[in-house]
Amino acid sequence: MVATSPYRPDSAHGFLQQPYDGAEWRAPALDQLKERGIPTPILERWKYTNLLAFEKSGAAPAEKVKFQGDVVRLPWMRQNSRKLIFVNGHLILGDAKLTLGGQGINHRLDSTPMDDFDDGMLWALNTAFCADGPSLTIDESCNGQTFEIIHVAQGADAPLLSSPRSVIELLPNMQATIIEQWIGTGTGVVHTNHAWQIGVAAGASLKHIRLQNDRIDRAMLSSTHVRLGRDANYNNVFLSAGAATSRQEFWIELHEQGANATVHGAQLMTGKQVMDTTILIEHQAPHCTSNQTIRNVLDGQARGVFQGKVHVHQPAQKTDGYQLCNSIMLSPTAEMNTKPELEIYADDVKCSHGTTTGRLDENALFYMQSRGIPAIEARKLLLAAFVGAVFDGVEEDIQTVMQNQAEGWLQA
Amino acid sequence: MLEIKNLKASIEGKDILKGVDLKLEPGKVHAIMGPNGSGKSTLSYVLAGRNEYEVTDGSVTLDGTDMLAMEPEERAAAGLFLAFQYPLEIPGVQTTTFLKMAVNAVRKARGEDELDPLSFLKRLKEKAALLDVSDEMLKRPLNVGFSGGEKKRMEILQMAMLEPKIAILDETDSGLDIDALRIVAEGVNALRGPDRTFLVITHYQRLLDYIVPDVVHVLARGQIVKTGGPELAKELEATGYAGLVDAA
Numbered sequence: 110m111v112a113t114s115p116y117r118p119d120s121a122h123g124f125l126q127q128p129y130d131g132a133e134w135r136a137p138a139l140d141q142l143k144e145r146g147i148p149t150p151i152l153e154r155w156k157y158t159n160l161l162a163f164e165k166s167g168a169a170p171a172e173k174v175k176f177q178g179d180v181v182r183l184p185w186m187r188q189n190s191r192k193l194i195f196v197n198g199h200l201i202l203g204d205a206k207l208t209l210g211g212q213g214i215n216h217r218l219d220s221t222p223m224d225d226f227d228d229g230m231l232w233a234l235n236t237a238f239c240a241d242g243p244s245l246t247i248d249e250s251c252n253g254q255t256f257e258i259i260h261v262a263q264g265a266d267a268p269l270l271s272s273p274r275s276v277i278e279l280l281p282n283m284q285a286t287i288i289e290q291w292i293g294t295g296t297g298v299v300h301t302n303h304a305w306q307i308g309v310a311a312g313a314s315l316k317h318i319r320l321q322n323d324r325i326d327r328a329m330l331s332s333t334h335v336r337l338g339r340d341a342n343y344n345n346v347f348l349s350a351g352a353a354t355s356r357q358e359f360w361i362e363l364h365e366q367g368a369n370a371t372v373h374g375a376q377l378m379t380g381k382q383v384m385d386t387t388i389l390i391e392h393q394a395p396h397c398t399s400n401q402t403i404r405n406v407l408d409g410q411a412r413g414v415f416q417g418k419v420h421v422h423q424p425a426q427k428t429d430g431y432q433l434c435n436s437i438m439l440s441p442t443a444e445m446n447t448k449p450e451l452e453i454y455a456d457d458v459k460c461s462h463g464t465t466t467g468r469l470d471e472n473a474l475f476y477m478q479s480r481g482i483p484a485i486e487a488r489k490l491l492l493a494a495f496v497g498a499v500f501d502g503v504e505e506d507i508q509t510v511m512q513n514q515a516e517g518w519l520q521a
Numbered sequence: 522m523l524e525i526k527n528l529k530a531s532i533e534g535k536d537i538l539k540g541v542d543l544k545l546e547p548g549k550v551h552a553i554m555g556p557n558g559s560g561k562s563t564l565s566y567v568l569a570g571r572n573e574y575e576v577t578d579g580s581v582t583l584d585g586t587d588m589l590a591m592e593p594e595e596r597a598a599a600g601l602f603l604a605f606q607y608p609l610e611i612p613g614v615q616t617t618t619f620l621k622m623a624v625n626a627v628r629k630a631r632g633e634d635e636l637d638p639l640s641f642l643k644r645l646k647e648k649a650a651l652l653d654v655s656d657e658m659l660k661r662p663l664n665v666g667f668s669g670g671e672k673k674r675m676e677i678l679q680m681a682m683l684e685p686k687i688a689i690l691d692e693t694d695s696g697l698d699i700d701a702l703r704i705v706a707e708g709v710n711a712l713r714g715p716d717r718t719f720l721v722i723t724h725y726q727r728l729l730d731y732i733v734p735d736v737v738h739v740l741a742r743g744q745i746v747k748t749g750g751p752e753l754a755k756e757l758e759a760t761g762y763a764g765l766v767d768a769a
């Protein structure tokens with residue numbers, strides 16, 4: 110459903126003044142942006158996350174720049190992975206044949222898949238300004254491989270907008286792992302507005318790991334669209350700790366029978382950070398399963414958002430949909446907003462949803478203290494275990510990195 | 522020796538303990554019996570340092586050291602152990618990891634060296650075998666998905682690993698079948714020794730058939746109303762608490 114009012118289309122005005130390469134294929138996206146603007150809290154789906162700072166930043170599309178860091182010292186996880194580094198949305202290192210830039214930027218772009226989901230504004234903004242990004246087709250030649258993609262947002266004097274677009278298509282029965290990391294460097298603001306197009310064909314399986322550690326003065330927006338074929342699998346595991354305002358959206362279509370999607374992740378926030386995970390899972394076919402497990406730890410005056418919706422279409426009998434969001438508040442001034450939703454039109458389904466928001470379990474804390482474990486250690490152990498539960502089932506090398514990052518955050 | 526003098530405690534403004542006096546001597550097993558609501562569990566929580574309870578009067582000293590001023594973990598380091606009536610589940614923390622943390626935290630606080638991993642595992646295996654705790658249980662997150670009996674055995678295993686001076690068992694028999702009760706009691710009996718004091722809190726006499734006490738106290742309405750030998754437990758089983766409660 111496309112909302113018609115009350116919009117503030119002029120909210121996109123700043124972005125529309127920005128230079129772009131004039132390519133004709135961007136025109137529909139620019140028109141859409143002109144018509145709809147940047148999302149504001151007036152919209153139901155944006156009630157808890159305000160993009161005003163992003164919109165008013167005057168960020169201009171980032172040009173290709175030299176990477177200031179050392180590519181070897183980036184936090185690579187696997188030795189034998191295919192590696193790509195993008196700085197502000199431009200390829201810096203890696204095989205150009207694995208990128209949109211190397212394949213002809215626009216030939217794989219899906220212009221407005223987010224129409225039903227999010228009124229398409231951020232997707233349109235990405236299409237209007239994207240320069241490059243990974244573009245992968247998983248066939249026999251690279252079946253089972255791991256692709257590590259590091260996105261660096263490198264600040265400069267003037268505010269920048271980085272708009273990487275990522276595309277992956279898994280052919281039937283293929284498997285792949287994506288490890289995606291978002292890192293910020295340099296002073297000066299680089300906002301990121303990223304979009305993922307993911308297609309997983311029949312019997313194929315994609316593992317998608319995402320670690321977001323952007324700098325604390327930036328907006329980090331991402332929209333992920335996934336379409337799953339028969340018996341296809343999509344497993345996302347994420348850890349978000351960075352950015353001033355982060356919003357990650359998932360729109361996952363279980364398009365054919367037997368598909369399975371899981372999104373497991375943790376958001377760790379402090380100070381005045383805002384972190385938003387918004388998920389729509391569309392059960393369009395019978396015998397599909399979905400699982401959303403989200404855990405949040407909030408300190409300071411942080412504000413967390415979880416909006417998760419399972420939409421079971423009429424033909425989607427025997428759906429198994431699960432959704433749970435647990436949040437622990439470490440500070441009385443933090444705020445958590447959760448909105449779990451089920452919309453069900455089929456009559457033979459199993460769906461559950463729930464959220465909890467509370468303090469650390471005082472009973473468990475006392476129990477551990479009574480065994481001699483100092484309160485401060487006990488607290489850390491309980492939090493690490495709380496967060497770590499969402500990394501269960503991830504391959505061990507990746508799990509260790511994620512767990513260590515989470516524990517590092519908890520120590521700080 | 523643990524000495525409790527005129528201990529008064531309340532929770533949310535409600536007085537529960539109304540002047541408890543007890544002297545627990547090394548090497549002895551003391552049992553506390555009493556009807557529901559008499560303050561048995563409160564006594565155990567207050568001794569272990571749960572902060573929801575407010576101590577309004579009295580003192581608790583272990584070999585002359587004031588226990589009430591200590592944090593729960595300091596009391597553990599000083600040698601106090603409470604086996605919980607309802608042990609908590611700690612998801613995400615492997616039992617072995619938890620035990621190692623606890624043992625080393627206590628050793629560190631007592632000024633001893635931390636156990637190296639091999640000595641720790643050796644000790645753990647020995648004690649676990651005695652309590653019929655399997656390797657598989659030790660690999661699971663602490664108490665998660667454990668049966669009632671498994672949880673109680675795990676409590677005694679923790680006690681064995683931490684080697685306390687004062688071991689308090691809070692209704693350890695609740696929810697146990699006869700076989701589990703026997704294993705738990707054997708575990709406790711194996712830990713009896715001249716330097717260790719037990720305080721066995723129970724509602725029923727049954728447990729005391731397996732862990733035979735030296736002294737039996739009756740707690741009613743927040744006070745110790747009677748003290749006697751093991752025969753007192755049998756007497757109570759026959760007559761009930763009614764007479765004693767009325768007397769208090």
